[in-house]
Amino acid sequence: MNPLEQLVAAPRAALEFTNILLTTPDASVGRTPRDPVWTHRNTTLYRYRSSRRTHPVPILLVFALINRPEIFDLRRGNSFVEFLLDEGFDVFLVDWGVPDDEDSDMGLANFVCDELDWAVRETLRASGEDELTLLGWCIGGTLCAMYCALHGHESPVRNAVLLTTPIDPTGSLYGRWLQDVDVDYVADAMPSLPGQGIDWANKMMKPVTNYWTTYRRLWQNVVEGKPARDSYQAMARWVADNPPFPAQAWREWTRWMYQENRLVRGAVELRGQPVDLGRIEQNLLVVTAGADHIAPRESTVPLLDLVGSRDVTHLAREGGHIGLMAGSKAKREIWPELARWLEERSDH
Amino acid sequence: MDNTERVAQLYEDAEKQTAQAMERLVGSQGFGTLMGQLAENAAAMAKLGSDVMDLTLRNLRLAGRRDIVRLSRQLTRNEDKLERVLQELESLRDEVSRASSDGAAPSNGRRQSPQGTTSDS
Numbered sequence: 001m002n003p004l005e006q007l008v009a010a011p012r013a014a015l016e017f018t019n020i021l022l023t024t025p026d027a028s029v030g031r032t033p034r035d036p037v038w039t040h041r042n043t044t045l046y047r048y049r050s051s052r053r054t055h056p057v058p059i060l061l062v063f064a065l066i067n068r069p070e071i072f073d074l075r076r077g078n079s080f081v082e083f084l085l086d087e088g089f090d091v092f093l094v095d096w097g098v099p100d101d102e103d104s105d106m107g108l109a110n111f112v113c114d115e116l117d118w119a120v121r122e123t124l125r126a127s128g129e130d131e132l133t134l135l136g137w138c139i140g141g142t143l144c145a146m147y148c149a150l151h152g153h154e155s156p157v158r159n160a161v162l163l164t165t166p167i168d169p170t171g172s173l174y175g176r177w178l179q180d181v182d183v184d185y186v187a188d189a190m191p192s193l194p195g196q197g198i199d200w201a202n203k204m205m206k207p208v209t210n211y212w213t214t215y216r217r218l219w220q221n222v223v224e225g226k227p228a229r230d231s232y233q234a235m236a237r238w239v240a241d242n243p244p245f246p247a248q249a250w251r252e253w254t255r256w257m258y259q260e261n262r263l264v265r266g267a268v269e270l271r272g273q274p275v276d277l278g279r280i281e282q283n284l285l286v287v288t289a290g291a292d293h294i295a296p297r298e299s300t301v302p303l304l305d306l307v308g309s310r311d312v313t314h315l316a317r318e319g320g321h322i323g324l325m326a327g328s329k330a331k332r333e334i335w336p337e338l339a340r341w342l343e344e345r346s347d348h
Numbered sequence: 349m350d351n352t353e354r355v356a357q358l359y360e361d362a363e364k365q366t367a368q369a370m371e372r373l374v375g376s377q378g379f380g381t382l383m384g385q386l387a388e389n390a391a392a393m394a395k396l397g398s399d400v401m402d403l404t405l406r407n408l409r410l411a412g413r414r415d416i417v418r419l420s421r422q423l424t425r426n427e428d429k430l431e432r433v434l435q436e437l438e439s440l441r442d443e444v445s446r447a448s449s450d451g452a453a454p455s456n457g458r459r460q461s462p463q464g465t466t467s468d469s
Contacts, residue, residue, distance in 0.1 A: 003352060040431050041427060041428075100420070101416075102420035102421050103424075104417075114428075125438070177383045180384045182384075185388055189394060190391050191417070204383075207370045207374060208363065208367035208370045
């Protein structure tokens with residue numbers, strides 16, 4: 001398109017560009033039909049409807065505390081949940097909900113020892129199975145690793161899948177940022193850390209890309225008449241939907257993981273029980289992304305040497321922290337690999 | 349490559365270099381310290397605002413955020429207790445079911461609908 005054509009197209013493009021931005025908060029995400037199985041406080045366990053369950057071992061999806069779990073089910077035609085259902089899996093999702101001031105006392109122990117433990121229990125009850133697959137992403141992966149480490153071989157988890165999961169964040173960008181923060185002061189002053197603040201911090205990791213390039217590319221696509229409205233809006237809506245981080249959980253997460261690096265040293269204790277990663281004996285699949293700036297590959301791979309699992313697979317792929325699993329290539333590249341790994345380990 | 353493409357390429361290169369420079373900047377220790385101080389200042393401001401609002405409402409004999417949080421905490425404590433009682437109940441029901449079925453496959457205590465959704469029995 002030459003400059004003159006671009007100039008002529010500009011008013012129409014400006015209208016469409018504005019329309020895309022203004023209607024993004026109403027974009028449709030997380031539309032796969034599901035039913036609530038169990039609720040406690042803010043947590044809800046969902047089971048996705050399916051008439052073609054062929055693999056008996058159910059999958060429990062666990063996402064981070066700082067974004068909504070709809071990333072697993074972003075939009076029709078590009079949904080990991082939809083993909084798993086098509087592959088014959090029985091899919092459950094634990095949604096941490098949106099915490100508020102009254103949840104400021106919820107620490108990591110509440111999430112791992114209560115909410116996740118009970119969600120596992122309810123998943124087994126609802127599916128009628130004795131074992132399940134835990135699939136955690138980002139902080140959700142760390143919570144799953146902690147759960148498996150706490151329960152060891154007594155846990156009903158047969159397979160653990162950890163996607164872009166921080167385990168040893170020494171030297172990561174977040175590690176540098178959080179090193180000198182007075183964690184107690186911030187956590188005592190605020191009952192929960194506002195989601196927008198965490199979103200801002202995440203975006204500041206790649207400021208030009210997040211605050212300029214994304215919009216410039218959208219504009220360019222609109223001018224060229226190929227705006228990919230659905231994919232842009234679904235992702236932009238999900239990115240902007242940030243629940244608050246309960247103060248106690250943030251305090252423990254920041255201090256234990258980023259300031260004192262306790263998890264890999266075996267120095268985390270939940271309700272008096274040591275979290276020993278060596279007790280993870282499940283079939284383990286670890287997925288890392290080459291361009292992940294939130295949980296860089298180097299922050300995840302130490303786990304491979306610490307676990308007691310005999311069946312360990314590491315998929316080192318290109319892509320970003322979220323893009324790897326939710327980007328346009330995920331459906332063709334990483335999802336089938338995950339499904340193959342799960343299929344081999346999800347039958348009686 | 350015509351002039352328009354050349355200009356577009358130059359612009360993209362400049363943008364990429366700016367992005368890399370900014371990422372180096374935010375990755376520095378100095379920026380990290382700045383972020384830390386910013387977080388502490390934001391927390392202090394939020395606490396100050398919240399305290400002032402709460403004090404104002406309390407002096408007007410109205411329930412403030414703090415009162416609502418206290419009530420919510422009491423509710424969640426009750427919910428925690430109920431959840432634990434429910435789990436005990438379900439375990440007992442499973443045991444009874446196992447005993448009565450005399451070695452048959454244990455019931456998980458829930459009905460399975462044809463669509464695979466569950467409901468408490």
